Amino acid sequence: MATITLKSPSITVKLPEGLSGERLLAFSPFNNWLKTLTSSLSLQRSNPSHPFHTDPYSLHSITIQSFDLFGRAPDQRLGFLKLTADVRNAANETLPGSVFLRGPSVAMLVMLIPDDVPAGAKNEMDERYVVLTVQPRIPAGSLEFVELPAGMVDEGGSFAGTAAQEIREELGLEIPESELRCLSDMVAESRGEEGGEGLPAAMYPSAGGCDEHIPIYMHERRVPRDTLKEWTGKLTGLRDDGERITLKLVKMKDLWREGRYDAKALAAVALWEGLRRESKL
DSSP: OEEEEOSSSOOEEEEOTTOOHHHHHTOHHHHHHHHHHHHHHHHHHHOTTSTTSSSOEEEEEEEEEEEEEESOTTSOEEEEEEEEEEEEETTOOEEOOEEEEOOOEEEEEEEEEETTSOTTOTTTGGGOEEEEEEEEEGGGTEEEEEEOOEEEOOTTOOHHHHHHHHIIIIIOOOOOGGGOEEHHHHHHHHHTOOSTTOOOSSBOTTTTTBOOOBOEEEEEEEEOHHHHHHHTTOEESOGGGTOOEEEEEEEGGGHHHHTTTOHHHHHHHHHHHHHHHTTOO
């Protein structure tokens, strides 16, 4: 197992066979995670009210246990990374440090309203439909997992650009980035968040073990009522990437029930309803 030494922070990183230091340091999820953790650790000393101020924790070393490459040779890229971080204080008390790095994703709340329903009508809520995907999710042990459309953000990609791309690939809708609204950003702006640990405005579905964070975008569109029937059961997805996706339409008022297994759907319901209560939507 090879070892490299980082300059900032000055710690050692053990690498498994087949993973070079150059490839690791070119992996944005690793760099972003390390930057955020380092910043959070520094707040212990600079903030007297921090719960760990009197006995702060430090990052001592990192061990990369395994990695997965995406794509085909010779154009493979680092996709997933499993590591352990040795974080402890002067009393040698440690914090749980098993980490699965995969980087950010985006989720899309796409709502369709029949165009014969007047805007602001009393029955508009009953006529507001959300597009869900039904697809195999092997990590969940499911072949018919119901969830909001979502996708990973590729290296160098933008959140809004990825959202627009996933909507096109999974739903067959062409939506300009400018017409997408980020619910996560809207909530952060309404709170006027500054300082703190610098976490991105996003939902963390499994913060106890994974760095994945998911901002939730929204798009609302009026469509002819007859086209709603065409969406349910429609087959989509990129077959070459192993995607086998069926579309499902549910009423927005039922999303909390229909999407109960999906953290993205539940977060979207909470953000959308909260922003509406505060007249932000």
